[in-house]
Amino acid sequence: MSIALQVENLNTFYGKSHILQGIGLEVREGEIVALLGRNGAGKSTTLKSVCGALRPAQGAIRFRGKDIAGWPAFRAAQEGLLLVPEDRGIFGLLTVEENLRISQRKGSPWSLKDIYRMFPRLEERRRNNGGQLSGGEQQMLSIARALLNHPRLLMLDEPVEGLAPVIVDEIVNQVLEIKQRGIPILIVEQNLAVCAKIADRNYIIELGKIAYHADAVTFANDDEARDRYLGVKAD
Amino acid sequence: MTYLFQIFNGIGIGMLYFLLAVGLSVIFGLLQFVNFAHGAFYLLGAYFTYDLVERGYSFWVAMPLAAIMVMALAALTEIVLLRRIYKLPHTFHILVTVGLALIIQEMTIIVWGPLGGNVPPPEGLNGVIIVGDFIYPEYRLFVIAFTAVLAVGLWWVLEGTRIGAIVRAGSESSENTALLGYNTLRINSAVFGLGAGLAGLAGALAAPIRGVEPFMGLEALGIAFVVVVIGGMGSYTGALLAGILVGVTQSVMASLWPEGARLMIYLGMALVIVAMPRGLLGRA
Numbered sequence A: 001m002s003i004a005l006q007v008e009n010l011n012t013f014y015g016k017s018h019i020l021q022g023i024g025l026e027v028r029e030g031e032i033v034a035l036l037g038r039n040g041a042g043k044s045t046t047l048k049s050v051c052g053a054l055r056p057a058q059g060a061i062r063f064r065g066k067d068i069a070g071w072p073a074f075r076a077a078q079e080g081l082l083l084v085p086e087d088r089g090i091f092g093l094l095t096v097e098e099n100l101r102i103s104q105r106k107g108s109p110w111s112l113k114d115i116y117r118m119f120p121r122l123e124e125r126r127r128n129n130g131g132q133l134s135g136g137e138q139q140m141l142s143i144a145r146a147l148l149n150h151p152r153l154l155m156l157d158e159p160v161e162g163l164a165p166v167i168v169d170e171i172v173n174q175v176l177e178i179k180q181r182g183i184p185i186l187i188v189e190q191n192l193a194v195c196a197k198i199a200d201r202n203y204i205i206e207l208g209k210i211a212y213h214a215d216a217v218t219f220a221n222d223d224e225a226r227d228r229y230l231g232v233k234a235d
Numbered sequence B: 001m002t003y004l005f006q007i008f009n010g011i012g013i014g015m016l017y018f019l020l021a022v023g024l025s026v027i028f029g030l031l032q033f034v035n036f037a038h039g040a041f042y043l044l045g046a047y048f049t050y051d052l053v054e055r056g057y058s059f060w061v062a063m064p065l066a067a068i069m070v071m072a073l074a075a076l077t078e079i080v081l082l083r084r085i086y087k088l089p090h091t092f093h094i095l096v097t098v099g100l101a102l103i104i105q106e107m108t109i110i111v112w113g114p115l116g117g118n119v120p121p122p123e124g125l126n127g128v129i130i131v132g133d134f135i136y137p138e139y140r141l142f143v144i145a146f147t148a149v150l151a152v153g154l155w156w157v158l159e160g161t162r163i164g165a166i167v168r169a170g171s172e173s174s175e176n177t178a179l180l181g182y183n184t185l186r187i188n189s190a191v192f193g194l195g196a197g198l199a200g201l202a203g204a205l206a207a208p209i210r211g212v213e214p215f216m217g218l219e220a221l222g223i224a225f226v227v228v229v230i231g232g233m234g235s236y237t238g239a240l241l242a243g244i245l246v247g248v249t250q251s252v253m254a255s256l257w258p259e260g261a262r263l264m265i266y267l268g269m270a271l272v273i274v275a276m277p278r279g280l281l282g283r284a
């Protein structure tokens, strides 16, 4: 399978603190890759550095045949590398529909109609302001915006964090549908049950480095790795 | 009847204040940037109009051309200078833009002299309208009508179009706007140019009413801030309401107690700050 995104030796600083210390990973066409790690390990920093929301000090990022390291976030987004950020990035004073409309880009396989079919709740609330949505609705809106924006690779930062189990299931199903439509996904997720359901491969990040890497089956049976890197006891 | 005359005058001037204030307010909303050079763009709009009319151009050419020139100049200033200081504390914004305002004002004096001049009302609108015993200059009526149409158009652009939604999104978070693929640097320059261009247009429209002189920019800056504070930062209808309130107060006071006109306005602003710190129609 061809490689959609390849990251090598990514180094990022916040001021003087050296947060990412040589991250390397890849996402192939058609797969879902999960990035795991404890709080503060550098997962969000990795996604932000890849899409240009943060400027990495060093590293190569190849996306669709281009080295996009150092590109500003808007250019990476125009290229189809779309981040659904941890805080969801909703415009609270714009209506749901305005949030969606400013995200529409020519050529996207998803239309507003498709979005309302996938997320009926967004249609019901389309005249509400983004700030009035529940956490789950905001997450749906954030994913929906990325879909309208013609994604070639989607990066989701903890999309089900803090959501009720029904909503988690709904979002998991939508993520799988997006994968079916051929969009590769790099997802940061703490919830191992969710990871097991969707991820084809897993990376674990520890103190700004990739400490572990395995495909889904290997990882599912590797109690020791989960205990050691994530502090999850085998049961 | 004299009051009706003053009230009409006040509405006309108030609409110009609205144009000034709405530019200031949108720029602050998007960039969190305090622009003390805003009055200088008004000054330039008036002087460009004056200059073009002196050179023999029709006012109908001079007025839009002056606004466009101010817009281009402001966008250029934003690209070359101002975008470098957004991230610095507000004191730097004040320092740099006050400096810019002084440079523009002094340049105006160097180029056009310290005395100022007059711009005749444009052809076709230099007469008066008579309704019963109410007599009113046509040009001033035109200013009221034109700015009213402009106000509605601007409101529609900001609230009803995709471009307006992008500007509002940028005002909430430029990072999140960039994540959707928008070049926020370019949006910033465009909005800054547009806001300054509105100030320039207000200056161009004001020129036939009040003439031009080098200190009109300073006065306009003070008024624009008063209007934004009274109306509420970031509130479009607030700027409109406050602009007209200030204009009418000024105009009516000018015939009752001229020395007190300014006092009333600043007193009004102080009252609003104490009683409703977010302004009459400001958002929470």
Ligand SMILES: Nc1ncnc2c1ncn2[C@@H]1O[C@H](COP(=O)(O)OP(=O)(O)OP(=O)(O)O)[C@@H](O)[C@H]1O
Pocket: A014, A019, A037, A038, A039, A040, A041, A042, A043, A044, A045, A046, A086
């Ligand atoms: N804006 C910032 N300034 C300085 N340090 C930061 C900033 N944002 C994050 N950090 C630090 O960088 C490290 C990595 O943060 P990051 O947000 O990438 O972690 P994470 O793996 O996403 O954690 P979480 O699971 O809590 O979301 C942490 O130690 C954090 O304290």
Ligand SMILES: [Mg+2]
Pocket: A043, A044, A045, A086, A157
């Ligand atoms: Mg995080």
